[in-house]
Structure formats: structure tokens, C-alpha cells
Amino acid sequence: MTHFSSKTAIAGYGATEFSKNSGRSELRLAVEAVLAALADAGIAAGEVDGISTYTMDNNGEQEVFRAIGGRNLKFFSRIAQGGGATCAPLQQAAMAITCGIADVVVVYRAMNERSEYRFGQPMHALPPTSDNVVFAYHGMSGLMTPAAMMGMMMRRYMQDSGATSHDFAHYAVLARKHAATNPQAFFYGKPITIEDHQASRMIADPLHLLDCCQESDGAVAVVVVSAERARDLRQKPVYIRAAAQGSPAGTLGLSGFYRDNIAPYDECAAAGRQLYAQAGLMPKDIDAAILYDHFGPSVFPGLEAYGFCEKGEAKAFVKDGNLEIGGRLPLNMHGGQLGEAYIHGMNGVAEAVRQLRGTAVNQVPGVRTMLVTAGSGVPTSAAILGVD
Amino acid sequence: MTATETRGHNAPCSNRDFDFFYRGLESGRLLAQRCSRCATLRSLPSPACGQCQSLEWEEFELSGEGRVFSYTIHHHPPLPGFAVPHPVVLVDMIEGVRLLGPMDGTPPDEVAIGMSVRADFTRRGDVAAFRFRKA
Numbered sequence: 149m150t151h152f153s154s155k156t157a158i159a160g161y162g163a164t165e166f167s168k169n170s171g172r173s174e175l176r177l178a179v180e181a182v183l184a185a186l187a188d189a190g191i192a193a194g195e196v197d198g199i200s201t202y203t204m205d206n207n208g209e210q211e212v213f214r215a216i217g218g219r220n221l222k223f224f225s226r227i228a229q230g231g232g233a234t235c236a237p238l239q240q241a242a243m244a245i246t247c248g249i250a251d252v253v254v255v256y257r258a259m260n261e262r263s264e265y266r267f268g269q270p271m272h273a274l275p276p277t278s279d280n281v282v283f284a285y286h287g288m289s290g291l292m293t294p295a296a297m298m299g300m301m302m303r304r305y306m307q308d309s310g311a312t313s314h315d316f317a318h319y320a321v322l323a324r325k326h327a328a329t330n331p332q333a334f335f336y337g338k339p340i341t342i343e344d345h346q347a348s349r350m351i352a353d354p355l356h357l358l359d360c361c362q363e364s365d366g367a368v369a370v371v372v373v374s375a376e377r378a379r380d381l382r383q384k385p386v387y388i389r390a391a392a393q394g395s396p397a398g399t400l401g402l403s404g405f406y407r408d409n410i411a412p413y414d415e416c417a418a419a420g421r422q423l424y425a426q427a428g429l430m431p432k433d434i435d436a437a438i439l440y441d442h443f444g445p446s447v448f449p450g451l452e453a454y455g456f457c458e459k460g461e462a463k464a465f466v467k468d469g470n471l472e473i474g475g476r477l478p479l480n481m482h483g484g485q486l487g488e489a490y491i492h493g494m495n496g497v498a499e500a501v502r503q504l505r506g507t508a509v510n511q512v513p514g515v516r517t518m519l520v521t522a523g524s525g526v527p528t529s530a531a532i533l534g535v536d
Numbered sequence: 537m538t539a540t541e542t543r544g545h546n547a548p549c550s551n552r553d554f555d556f557f558y559r560g561l562e563s564g565r566l567l568a569q570r571c572s573r574c575a576t577l578r579s580l581p582s583p584a585c586g587q588c589q590s591l592e593w594e595e596f597e598l599s600g601e602g603r604v605f606s607y608t609i610h611h612h613p614p615l616p617g618f619a620v621p622h623p624v625v626l627v628d629m630i631e632g633v634r635l636l637g638p639m640d641g642t643p644p645d646e647v648a649i650g651m652s653v654r655a656d657f658t659r660r661g662d663v664a665a666f667r668f669r670k671a
């Protein structure tokens with residue numbers, strides 16, 4: 149087991165409401181979520197000495213720190229790769245705390261992704277950075293949106309696995325079923341059917357509208373401290389059993405078209421191997437999971453890559469009801485990013501915390517160990533969280 | 537000075553690793569890189585050979601022929617410079633490298649994995665370009 153396995157814990161989490169127009173600045177969203185997380189943990193703002201977030205977050209750590217009345221920030225780091233970052237700031241926090249660099253690390257993601265800018269728009273006219281020249285090289289062919297890039301990957305996955313859009317519909321139905329009973333979800337009270345999915349407009353063949361995550365405004369934050377400290381705080385500690393990043397050869401930012409298997413698989417398998425080794429656990433030890441659903445179909449190769457079924461078998465695994473509450477691997481009980489909100493996966497981390505504390509609205513009975521993953525089809529990250 | 541005078545092409549977002557590809561399109565050539573040391577071909581431009589780490593390379597002209605490995609049909613939102621629905625294909629070229637290209641001009645429902653395609657050259661505004669057609 150790795151040196152930092154279970155040495156740190158999530159002691160608090162906080163979130164704003166999820167909407168299509170927050171009506172306030174992204175910085176305010178970040179600050180609200182951070183303050184809520186600190187209050188949840190029972191830790192004073194003045195104790196925060198570390199911050200880790202995504203490079204795509206528009207809120208400077210020093211600005212968040214100024215707003216909350218921080219005193220002495222000693223550790224601040226950012227992780228690239230958009231939604232591939234999700235669990236990496238947890239790893240940063242765990243490493244910083246375990247190394248004695250910081251004691252109280254706040255992780256946040258805040259965005260007015262629907263009301264101020266939209267990730268789904270064609271990417272063009274960008275400055276020629278190393279990443280942008282790759283986007284532009286593909287963009288000159290008219291491959292310009294995340295949906296089209298994922299569509300390219302998933303079309304080949306369908307060819308290799310025999311999975312169909314009808315199979316993918318089962319995940320969308322499940323996510324919306326869970327969202328339907330989650331009052332925080334944008335799609336609360338709005339379940340869908342297989343037929344709704346199949347009839348929804350095509351966005352980037354093979355991806356239908358109901359395969360795509362929402363566009364959302366909102367923020368989520370968590371507070372990480374040492375396991376020792378967490379045990380003295382008011383909430384049940386949610387231990388970071390493992391946290392890893394994965395970017396094996398051929399993995400690029402939604403552009404990994406030049407490796408043998410272009411499905412969003414290799415990077416997930418690479419992260420998964422590290423997680424299980426760090427935590428001394430196996431896929432069978434995972435009681436429930438949050439798999440990143442920027443696009444619902446990516447969940448299928450994800451289930452295979454993280455070891456819950458063999459390659460090509462996810463379509464049967466999903467159809468057989470394994471992802472339902474009460475099934476073998478209850479999945480995305482908050483409704484996922486299709487159903488609850490799209491906060492670059494941080495709302496999934498929050499759901500894992502609620503599940504492990506036993507306070508979720510769609511609670512899985514007796515859950516003690518959970519996998520949480522980040523965006524796939526990009527350099528990714530994942531974590532195993534658990535309670536005693 | 538225009539971009540064409542400085543870099544030999546009008547592609548809007550390029551750097552000195554990618555310029556050769558767009559210059560090739562200006563002269564009706566589909567170019568890859570061939571490592572000068574180990575002769576490995578690479579299509580997505582890179583300053584170094586991932587096989588032998590050599591920084592030396594030369595331009596290698598592709599035949600334009602290959603087979604579709606995967607594809608997507610972009611429907612929404614509207615795309616700058618393209619009508620929708622717009623097919624994009626990922627092609628295994630006969631030389632052994634993979635190349636992403638547009639397939640506008642071919643009805644989207646005719647695009648399929650495994651089909652043989654061939655590149656031809658066009659211009660999109662003032663930018664030299666290529667696209668695939670059924671071979």
C-alpha cells in the first residue's frame with residue numbers, strides 16, 4: 149500500500165445549488181462552496197493552508213483565499229485536463245498533507261458553465277499552444293466539439309464491443325431515474341424512457357442529446373485533513389484510500405485517436421491499476437461507484453477498464469441491472485452529470501462523501517468503499533474513498 | 537505580411553511543428569513525418585520521434601489512400617465553415633499511419649467503418665485543405 153493510503157480524509161464538503169443561471173460570480177460560487185465545506189467540517193477559514201483545483205477553474209486561489217479570510221497559504225496547485233482532473237486535487241491534498249507541507253487543504257470547482265460560457269461550442273481561433281495546435285489540426289476537419297470527439301471514440305467502441313445506442317440508453321435512463329428522486333438534481337422529478345433517449349436529437353452520431361451531460365452553473369468544495377485530525381472533527385471521516393492519475397502512451401486531450409484502442413479505456417485502466425495497488429483492494433471490494441459521465445456511453449468502457457466486467461461485456465452488465473441501487477455496483481446515485489449537474493465531476497465526489505456518511509437521498513445501504521472517477525478520453529484521475 | 541508569406545499557409549492556429557503539414561496542403565500534398573534515424577512514420581505532428589527520440593525528420597508524402605477506422609457525424613451545434621450533418625473520419629492510411637479528415641461531399645449515411653477512401657484537395661476560404669471521398 150502506498151504511503152498516503154488512508155492517511156488523509158475528506159472532513160467536509162459543501163455545494164451551491166445547481167442551475168442554468170446562478171445569478172452571481174463564479175468566485176462567489178467558489179467561496180460559498182468552500183465556506184460551506186469548512187462549516188460542515190467544523191474548521192475555521194483561518195486554518196486553511198492549502199488549495200488545489202483545476203487549471204480550468206477561473207477563480208484564482210489567492211482570490212478565494214482573500215475572500216474567506218485566509219491567513220497563510222502554503223500549498224496551491226492546479227491540475228489540467230478539464231474534467232480529467234476531478235480526483236487529482238484529492239491526490240494533491242493527500243500528498244501535501246502526508247508530506248507535512250500543509251494541514252488543511254481545500255479543493256473546489258466553481259463554474260457558470262451554462263450562463264457565462266459553454267464547453268460544447270466549436271473550439272476555434274485559439275492561440276497556438278501545444279494543446280491548441282492539436283485541436284486546430286483536428287478542427288480543420290470539422291471535429292470541433294467534445295461531443296464529436298467522444299462520438300469518434302464511441303463509434304469504434306461500438307464496432308469492437310457490439311454495443312448499440314440502445315444499450316447506451318440504459319445508462320441515461322438509470323442516471324435520470326436517480327436524478328428524479330434527488331431534489332438537488334436539475335432533472336428532479338423528470339425520469340426518461342429508453343424511447344425518449346432513442347428519439348432525442350442526434351448531437352454527434354452516435355451520441356444523442358440524452359447521452360450528453362448537462363450544462364450547469366454551480367460549485368462544489370471539499371476539505372481534506374489528516375486522518376488523525378478528521379477523527380476528532382464532527383463528521384465521519386471519509387478516508388482517501390487511494391488516488392491516482394492515468395495517462396498511458398497515446399492518451400491525449402479528447403484527441404487520443406492514434407493508439408490501438410481509441411475508446412476511453414486505457415487511461416482508466418491505468419488509473420485503476422494504481423488505485424487497487426495503493427489501497428490493497430480489488431474491484432470486488434468496491435460497494436458503489438461514481439463514474440464520470442460527460443457522455444453517458446463513456447461509462448461502458450469505464451466499467452470494463454476499472455475491472456467490473458470484461459472488455460465488451462459492459463452492455464450486458466448494465467442491462468442486467470447491476471448499476472441499480474441493490475445491484476452489484478450501484479452507480480451515480482445522485483443522477484450523474486446527465487441528471488444532477490455538470491460540475492466537472494466534483495458533484496460526484498460530494499455524492500460519494502454523502503453515501504459513505506450514510507446521508508445520501510438515494511442511499512446505498514451499508515456502503516463502505518467507493519470508486520470515484522474523472523473524465524475519460526483525456527488524461528484522467530480516480531480515487532477510492534472509504535469509511536471504517 | 538500575410539500568414540502565407542511568413543509561414544507558407546493560412547491555417548489559423550499552427551506552430552513550427554505543424555507548419556509543414558499545412559504548407560503541404562498548399563501544394564496539394566498530404567504529408568506525414570518520417571524519422572531520419574529509424575524511419576518511423578508519424579501523422580499527428582511532433583518535434584521528436586517517440587520510438588528513438590530523434591529530433592531529425594523529413595517530410596513523407598502519403599498516397600491519400602486508406603480505410604475508415606472510425607467516424608462521427610456532427611449534427612449540433614452549427615460548425616463554422618461546414619454544413620451539418622458533417623461526417624468526420626479517422627482513416628488508417630495504407631502507409632500505416634492514422635489520419636483524421638473530413639468527408640463532406642459524401643452523404644453521411646454512406647460513411648462506414650472499413651470503407652476504402654482516398655483524399656483529395658480543396659480550399660476552405662483562403663485555407664488549403666483536404667477531404668476524403670469513397671475510393
Ligand SMILES: [Zn+2]
Nearest residue numbers: 571574585588
Ligand atoms: Zn525514430
